[in-house]
Amino acid sequence: MIYRDHIKRALDLTFVLLALAVLGIPILLAMVVVKLCSPGPIFYYQTRVGLGEKPFRILKLRTMTVNPNRVSVQTTNHDPEVYPAGKVLRRLKIDELPQLFNILRGDMSFVGPRPCLVQTRNTMPDWALRRFKVRPGITGLAQVNGNITLTWEERWKHDIEYVDRASLPLDVATCFRTFVVVLFGEERFKNPL
Template identity: 40%
Template sequence: MQRSERQRQLRRYDAVKRGMDVVVSAVGLVVTAPVQLVVAAVVRVALGSPVLFRQQRPGKDGVIFELVKFRTMLHPDTDHQTDAERLMPVGRILRSTSLDELPTLWNVLRGDMSLVGPRPLLVEYLPLYSAEQARRHEVRPGVTGLAQASGRNSLGWEDKFALDVQYVDRRGLGLDLHILRRTLAAVLSRRGISGEGQATMSVFLGSHGDGPP
């Protein structure tokens, strides 16, 4: 298949996918509203205010947006400084079950994100990507992606980025459904929640290495 024809197919799928994202995220917000109210109350009691975690993240084409999730950690200005110290038992449960991600459906509905795509990472990582790794920003970031369906935080950065770029090139309905099924299985089994020796995952230091926070 010629590259130009493949690009036209991808653009058509992206338009269809956006429509599916709107419908699924809108329904998801309504269906999960009672659960989100309970989670918000639990976070408020266990961690205090604010209930929501907000952070700037790069989206499609590197455009910055505000990611919204339930808060799972104590504030960094407490005596607990590392992620391992700040991540509370309630936060571990929310992360392992992915309940902390429910507010992110608002980002999907708004068009900042998609249900499936490369996970949005930190803004400060933008200048550290190789040209190939930066291709992950050719599509909207996702609530879940091929890397998450293939091991979540147990994967190294190089493997994650290779899977992200693979998704950019191979994206389609069949692959998206496969990723959603694998993600559900990973959440139910609670596999790959943390990187080895990490509370969450290591810091990305560039394409030649990664290390602990």
């Protein structure tokens, strides 16, 4: 509890400043790629549900063509709206790097349940709502155990496991596994509870 509620935020702030110093140039290059490969804005903002069920705007690099009539739903690289360079950005999770600014603002953490859409929150059973006791993360247990290959219920179980077990060793292990998943692809790591 002390780690989850106090120490974790201090570590997030320390490491996000280091990450921005190291990844600033790659983020700028990715922004150029988005601008050159697809007309429209560089960034994509979306309302998500965070700590204490408080809504916030998540920041991502835009990987899809602009479609004002599109309903917010989960997408994959197979969706026709994902432009070719966007597929690469998504596959390597580069589109998620602007969420470092969400960490800086206090909306997110490096590790925690992925922030969900409002409509996803409205379909959750009561037991899954415990996932909102921690800041959402750029990565989490569900993301290193299969992510989109898991059912929503399996993902929520991983989220609750994180709420119960949050610790520095678990965060370090999850970050390490995230790098492995990004290298080899999340479909190889399905591990439902």
